[in-house]
Amino acid sequence: MHIIPPSVTALIDEFAKLPGVGPRSAERLTFFLLRHDTGLEQRLGDALQKLRTDLKMCHMCHNYSDAETCVICRNQHRNHHLITVVEEPLDVVAVEKTGLYEGVYHVLGGVISPIDGIGPAQLEIASLFDRVKNGKVQEVVLATNPTTEGEATALYIRKHLADSPAKITRLARGLPVGGDLEYADQITLGRALQERQVF
């Protein structure tokens, strides 16, 4: 549509490349920024361009970090004998938000997915095995997603750590808190039934 000035069209096009932002939302976001002259487009633009500045990967857990070793890995008040293995950095944020975890993390950077050409070598799996073998790790919590690939990755790790003295656990499966039995999917409900606990 030639009726929109090029600088406006350019922003609509870039916004529309974000996940969950369709062409209509991209238009609305752009015209919101035009209408409200608060400088938000400058600050957002600045934050975007600086996103990777000084951004490092923690050499221990492979989470995003502002230093060689991330805030969690260099915190001596955390339990370094307890490692939770997650797929992505965002999963660390999710676990931290529970406020119930005192250990450290290991970010795989994805899951084993042969169809996408991703094997153990493409992930931070060897470095996990090194951490478990070299350190005094007592427990490894497998917290990959409950998907086919997440399960396969967890199984692969469990198999390769079978000889390790560390205990291998994984997150409980069952009904989500606040969920309704009636709306639970069959597999989740079946799992909750099989793994029922003494009350």
Place this chain on the structure above:
Amino acid sequence: MHIIPPSVTALIDEFAKLPGVGPRSAERLTFFLLRHDTGLEQRLGDALQKLRTDLKMCHMCHNYSDAETCVICRNQHRNHHLITVVEEPLDVVAVEKTGLYEGVYHVLGGVISPIDGIGPAQLEIASLFDRVKNGKVQEVVLATNPTTEGEATALYIRKHLADSPAKITRLARGLPVGGDLEYADQITLGRALQERQVF
């Protein structure tokens, strides 16, 4: 949350200021950009910072433009005797998308809303009256939104153009195309009944 590096937190915070983007979506967008190293954050940042560069307001219709006079107002193939009055620039895009309009526009820049301190003087209403009085305008289509403020603004304009030779019309009200009678709200259905047309 100190566990996220500052450059990442900064972007999450700025994203969350966009309308319809909550803290969770802001996190997801940011981690999407981190995970997919396609340079999108640079291009989006660039587009944001250049948004207002060379952006002007058309001196005729007050739509956003890349020149003194916008693409529509300088197009001699359009009917300059037919002016559609809209609230916002995005409304021009909506009308253009119908592909059924050959006239020009006048963007008010909002609606009369005494509670927000917005009267006719804060809008491009005087300039509309000038266009209608000076020019050879044959028809003014009032296309403000069907809200209380939009209606009040349309009434105000109609009243002040009562002596003008131009015909004053407004967009038809009725059932939305593809809509279902059962789900139409009472006011819309009532309007559609009152303004029923010979078939």
